[in-house]
Amino acid sequence: MPREFAVAIPPLESESNARLFSQRFSVSYDFAVAFTRDVFCEENGTLADVIGERRSGRAHLLAFTVDEGVEREMPDLKRRIASYVAARPDLALAGPIETITGGEAAKNDPAHVARLQERFVALGLDRHSYVICVGGGAVLDLVGYAAATTHRGLRHIRIPTTVLAQNDSGVGVKNGINAFGMKNMLGTFVPPHAVINDSAFIDVLPGRDKRAGMAEAVKVALIRDRAFFEWLEEKAEALALFASAPLEKLIRHCALLHMRQIAHGGDPFERGSVRPLDFGHWAAHKLEVLSGYELRHGEAVAIGIALDTRYSVLAGLFPAGQDVRVCRLLKRLGFALWHPCCDRRDDSGARVLLKGLEEFREHLGGELTITLLSELGTGVEVHTMDTGLIGEALDWLRAEA
The missing domain is CATH 1.20.1090.10 (Dehydroquinate synthase-like - alpha domain)
Known part of the structure; x- marks a missing residue:
């Protein structure tokens, strides 16, 4: 069936009898991928820079989620995050910093998604707010999926903490969880607002997880x-x-x-x-x-x-x-x-x-x-x-x- 692509609507009396029209538009994506060290050091402006200046005189509202494994290795992480935000008038915490169980278990229970969505709504987040996730690839996938499906898309900043997440999944455009016995069966293609790779997190990463991320480097080297x-x-x-x-x-x-x-x-x-x-x-x-x-x-x-x-x-x-x-x-x-x-x-x-x-x-x-x-x-x-x-x-x- 022939189609018409209407750039402008013609006068009513001159409209054709076409029944099928093509709706075509493109969306441009542009997000920062930063490499830094000690992102929550008060002198480090990387996070503030990727968020940008406040609009309409209101501070940017931030909801943080932290991988349980990362918090275990860095017990003062939440304190440092709170201090970083408090030192900047353009930023404000939306509520307490949430801890999420890390590893693949984070992606195996759909109840985690509903709980995060409910929390984002309760915190009063809107599409100009930021969900900032500090964690490994599985937690980034989970939080990214929850953010992408709340208000049809909250701004998501990833701070990957594993080799695998920093060199592969964290810089990608996919989010998702496991379902029906299959990997990543539910998910979205929604690019993050920004990605910040902080080498300090790699220092405290267990050796097994450091090694696991190297496999993706071998993979991409072999084919590219x-x-x-x-x-x-x-x-x-x-x-x-x-x-x-x-x-x-x-x-x-x-x-x-x-x-x-x-x-x-x-x-x-x-x-x-x-x-x-x-x-x-x-x-x-x-x-x-x-x-x-x-x-x-x-x-x-x-x-x-x-x-x-x-x-x-x-x-x-x-x-x-x-x-x-x-x-x-x-x-x-x-x-x-x-x-x-x-x-x-x-x-x-x-x-x-x-x-x-x-x-x-x-x-x-x-x-x-x-x-x-x-x-x-x-x-x-x-x-x-x-x-x-x-x-x-x-x-x-x-x-x-």
């Missing part, structure tokens, strides 16, 4: 930046010991690669059937669920990377021997590349992990699209995967482990 992969190989021992300087460089470069993909990849809201930066993730998301979230996201991604790298070799896409090289780097960083749930079978004897392929396709709709490797630093998209080769790749991983 060979020189970055070679740098990771060069610095692997220092990174495994969590040396501050290389870890900060890893976070910054990885974050910039993700930002470039969002800005220039052509599909930031995933309207198509491709998730170009999700190499290794079809298996990782399923492994998280199968392990009862015993596996951290980054730990599951490391296994998924190893699996899809080996598969790329078996499928004739990636040079033989490069899979060994990739797995060697992951092991040097401290990752285990096998978990018993990789071999879990259903009543028919089929690997349950393989259901992750269909769930990955369903999450986007359309045809299955998986990113594999053609060479170091270059990804290639395929639309089918041979379950027999996946089984061979899993057997190889088990033997390597």
